[in-house]
Amino acid sequence: MAKTELNNADLKSAARQAPEIDPARVTLQYTGFAWREYQVVVPDGFVAADLNEAPDAWRKIQSGGRNAFRKFDRVMVVAYDESWLAETIVAHADHKSVVFAKPRITTLPARFDKLFETEEYRVKFLGSGSYAVERKRDGAIVTQPVASSELAARDLNNLYPRKVA
Known part of the structure; x- marks a missing residue:
């Protein structure tokens, strides 16, 4: 009978890699004399x-931009889908790295308003405050992302032919 052993090298290679944060997703909220405040929307x-x-x-942020953390x-x-914040x-x-002190994590409630949908299409939240129309049968995004659910609902309605009087 073979004995199975795990060593640290095997465990590290099997560990999941966190996606890198895009510097374009860092927003300076406030800058003071002693510290600054930022909002970061992390990727999916x-x-x-x-x-x-x-x-x-956080390597890309720390590698020289004006928003490098101190x-x-x-x-x-x-979070990208706005399900939590820290x-x-x-x-x-x-x-090349950032270490945080005891993040306070808050879980945000799910949507309380239902997004517009029809038999064929639905408005989908894409994260980071953008919406698009998704085709239900295959999950394909069929419109460009827009800034509000109302604009996406308008785009959804425009997918259907109009009746001519």
């Missing part, structure tokens, strides 16, 4: 546990 696939377990996910900066991290303070920052 980034989970709250990655705040502590993936300090290198110690004591306040950061509000918002308020945290930068405990350590260098040119």
Whole structure:
């Protein structure tokens, strides 16, 4: 009978990689004399546990932009689908990683308003405040993303032919 052993090298290679944060998703909220406050919308696939377990996910932000985090900066991290947010303070920052001090995670409630849909199409929230029309049968996005659910509902209505009087 063969003995199965796991070593640390095997475990590290099997660990999931957190997606890197795009610097374009970092918004400066406030800058003061001692610290700054930011809002960051993390990409799809980034989970709250990655705040502590993936300090290198912030490499693109830290590699030289004007929004590179410094110690004591306040950061509000918002999930791509707006299902949770975390308020945290930068405990350590260098040119390739960020370590946060005890993030306070808040779960946000699901949508309470139903998005418009028909038998063939539905308005879908794409995250980061954008909406588009999705075809139900295959899940394909059939319109360009827009800023509000009302604009997406208008686009959905425009997919159908109009009756001529």
